[in-house]
Amino acid sequence: MRTYAPYxxxxxxxxxxxxxxxxxxxxxxxPKSREEKSIFELREERKLQEQMGKDGTQVLSLKDKLEFTPKAALNKNRPEES
Incomplete structure (x- = not known):
């Protein structure tokens, strides 16, 4: 009987x-759950709403963005140069 159990x-x-x-x-x-928007669609709508009130021409320069970039992972254990 044990041999035929999987069958x-x-x-x-x-x-x-x-x-x-x-x-x-x-x-x-x-019916409501079939018509719900996906998470991706909700996120895109939220991002569009956030952009509606902002001026698209006023952006940070590349130099300002680079100031906040983290140091490379390989340089963490090296002593700081002053």
């Missing part, structure tokens, strides 16, 4: 899993 339990587990998956989908699926 019996696998199809049973497959059927139970498929029924459970479809039952969960049927119970949790609502």
């Amino acid at each position: 019996i339990t696998f199809p049973v587990a497959l059927v139970v899993g498929a029924v459970g998956y479809h039952l969960e989908w049927f119970l949790s699926e609502t």
Whole structure:
């Protein structure tokens, strides 16, 4: 009996899993959730709303941006030069 157990339990587990998956989908699926926007779409809309109030021509120069860049990981253990 032990040798035939996988041949019996696998199809049973497959059927139970498929029924459970479809039952969960049927119970949790609502019309509202089908029409919800994805996280990517929500993020893009939020970024657009943030940009609406800003002037696109006023940006930081490259020199200002480089001032805040972290030091290279390989230079962390080297002594600081003064």
